[in-house]
Amino acid sequence: MSRQQVYIVMGVSGVGKTTIGKMLAEELNIPFFDADDYHPVANVEKMKAGIPLQDDDRYEWLENLGIKIREWQKTGGAVLACSALKEKYRTQLQSLPQEHLKWIFLHSDYEVIHGRISGREGHYFKPELLQSQYETLELPSYGIHIDVDQSPEQIINEIMENIQKKMEIGLFGLGVMGKSLALNMASKGFRVSIYNRHVDKIEVDIAKNFTAENPESNFRGFDDLKAFVESLERPRNILLMVNAGKVVDFVIEDLLKHLDEGDLIIDGGNSHYRDTIRREKELKEKGILFMGAGISGGEEGARKGPSIMPGGPESSYDRVGPILEKIAAKDKKGNPCCTYVGPDGSGHFVKMVHNGIEYGEMQLIAETYHLLRYHSDAEPEEIGALFQEWNKEMQSYLLEISIEILRKKENGDLVLDQILDAAKQKGTGGWSTNAALELGVPLDTISAAVMTRNISGMKEQRAAAAKKYDHKFSEKGNLKELQNALFEAYKASGIVNHAIGFDLLRAASEEYNWRLNLSEIARIWTNGCIIRSKLMEDLVVKFKDHREHLLMQAEIVQKISGYKKSLTGMVGEALNAGFPVPVMSAAANYLLSFTAxxxxxxxxxxxxxxxxxxxxxxxxxxxxxxxxxxxxxxx
Structure with a gap:
């Protein structure tokens, strides 16, 4: 039951902290400690003499208790009775992450408690000091609040009901990613409340049905927003998994009716970083915390461990970071692919650039496949085998899934050949281009990938233009003759694409004073996310040891110098044969411009x-x- 937690039973003298604390410890089968036993002798003498303690008197006492709290948590948990009347005292005691430290606030009317104290004998606390404690008391907005004007048994029952029922985190929105993240959190032992709106005949009992379908998971499902919020421990942590844009604002507006000061909203969608900055400022004025957290990995990553890029107040990350880190993917050293990115909207900016690099990598693979398929007349199976050979070196997730795509058949036919050649983009690629324009940074490969998707959507016009211009692919190539040069061109383009993306991150970090750690960003992109690869693992070291532009680093200069002829030659061959290679061309043009x-x-x-x-x-x-x-x- 205790899950290695420390419970602090707090309140003014006379509320029954010791009695209730001992009973709770017995119920949870963990040890009980009384903070009064740790007071220095000088403090005890003051209280016996009826002299109120000052903050200076309490500082060393609270520091020592903080050390003890950490020790107790490591040895299986404990219950501590401590007045902790001021928020700064509680902050000093909060030496554990929220998931391991629970506050239980015992309270009642002054007359009730004064009557209790007046009847006590042999205690050094004098009834006349009670008034000063009530004046000092700063009510916590979090924790379990219990009115003690009832029997100890009733109090324990109420506490246990709260401990058992209150959930650690709420997830709002049960789309594909939301459901997968909920399962991920529950599988890591977190108590999760899930919410999905109810719309007659369209979205009916989504949360409740999902809960019923996963009875072994520690879920509570809601379609009533107030009940959903009230099911959560305070201060509340709520992860939004809804579509970017105005929907996020509407959801926040609805949530605000039920939230309390100190509650935290985490936007896990692909929101624009400027919207995230605006929302954080607006909610701060209302006493609500807000973070923008980019989450990458798709459905599989969300379920098994995504890459998570949280940005916003660092104090908010301190609170929810342990949950995010536990559900994140792990790098090769076993560290979570989740880190505090920086302030403001930096988390969503980093996710935006991740998606921009992703656009470039996807288009690069697509145009490489297209050139092989129709320039060299290679069969899909041959291309898949070639990509598999390349991927022994590249270890790229996108190349890996492309191999599977090239082998997937339906009724004997390649599924790929049945897919309409008109791609979509959700906005993050275009946002990256706009951000680069604002910051005055070149973004050749990523912008080319975005524009290629846009022109692919002009299917009818392209079909008509092909007839008018009598466009045909010409000058057939030989697979064996071009595959080595094409591989070098592919590798060079990938390096340039990553260099461009990380240069945008560097420019934004300087412009907005975010102090982004490029090595750490590369590290959390080594697993869980869509652009994970061997190159990304190499960049962790490269950005740790060097701060200059990636294309200026000695090892990269040597590689690119060796690939340059293949890159420009391959672009020329493709264009002469009538094949568009927009990202490869953009990489070549960027490289030639950068080195001229x-x-x-x-x-x-x-x-x-x-x-x-x-x-x-x-x-x-x-x-x-x-x-x-x-x-x-x-x-």
Whole structure:
């Protein structure tokens, strides 16, 4: 029952902390301790003399109790009776994560407690000190609140009912990801309340049915929002798994009617980072905490362990981090693929960039497959075998699933050939492009992948244009002759795509003072998420040891220098044969631009100065000086 928890029974003197604490310890079969037994002699003498203790008197006492609390938790749990009247005292005692420390607040009217104290004999606490305790008491907004104007047996029954029934976290929204995350949390031993709205004939008994379908899991299902919120331990932690956009605001508005100060909302969807910043500020004014947590891994990852990217107040992460870390995937060293990313909307920004890199990697595989299939006339089985060989080195999740796709048949036919070639994008790829424009950072491969999805959606126009232009693939290639060069081009493009994504993270970190740890971000992307790969594992070390742009690191320079000819050659061959390779082309163009000391931008600056007098800098003058030329004397 105790699950290695420490229960602190608190309240003013006379509420029965010792009596109830001992009874609770016996009920839970864990030891009982009284905080008064740990007071220094000087404190006891003061109280015997009727002198109230000051904060300075309590500091060392509370520090020692905090140490004891940690020891008791490690040895199986305990019950501690302690007045803990002020919030700062309770903060000092809160030396364990929320999941291991539970507060039980015993209280009643002043007259009730005064009558109890007046009847006690031989206790050093004097009745006249009770008034000062009531004046000092700061009511906690969390924990189990029990009115003690009833029998000890009734009090214990009420406490046990609360301990048994209150749930540790609430999950709002039972879509595919929501259901999988709920199962994940329950499988890790957490008590989870789940909620899904009720809509007649559309969404009926979703939460209750899900609970019934998983009777072995520690769920409570609700379609009543108030009951859902009230089922949670205070301060409450609620994870939202709903669609990004206005829906999140509507959900928050509904939740606010039932929340208390100090409750925490975690947005686990793909919300825009600016919306997350706005929501955190708005809710802070109402006393509600808010975090944006990117979650990657799809249905399987959510169930077995995703990569989680939480951002917001660090104090909020301290509270809910132990839950998130326990349900996250584990890296090769067994550490959770979850870390505190940074303040504001940084968690959702990092998830947005993750998805941007994902767009680039998916398109790169798609165009590589397309070129092999229709340029070299390779059969899907051959391409799958080739990808499998490549993946011995790449260890890429996306390449792995592409192999399975190339082998999946339905009634003897390849399922892939039955899928319409019109891709969709949910917004995060486009948001990455917009963010890069705002920050003045190039995003070639990711932007190319987004635009390729957009043009793929123009299916009818493309079909009509193919007829008008009589577009045909030409210049057939030989699989054996091009596969090595294509593999090098694929690897080079992937490195460039990752370099571009991480450069956007670096720029955002500097602009918004987020202090993002690129090595740690790469680490939590090594498992659970969609873009996990051997390259990502290498980046953990590369960004830990070096802070410069990825393409400037010596080992990467050596690799890219070896792949460069294959990349540009493969792009040229593909285009000449009539095959679009947008991400591969973007990677080649970025690489050539990045490594070119002399660019074409001097002509751009001259043109801007000609028509708009925008001025320019000169090579033969100090940087920072600007000049204008009267290009056409007649103007």
């Amino acid at each position: 000391e002399q660019s074409s931008a001097n002509m751009i600056q001259a043109q801007r100065d000609y028509f708009g007098a925008h001025t320019y800098q000169r090579k033969d003058k100090p940087r920072g000086e600007f000049f204008h030329t009267q290009w056409n004397p007649e103007i």
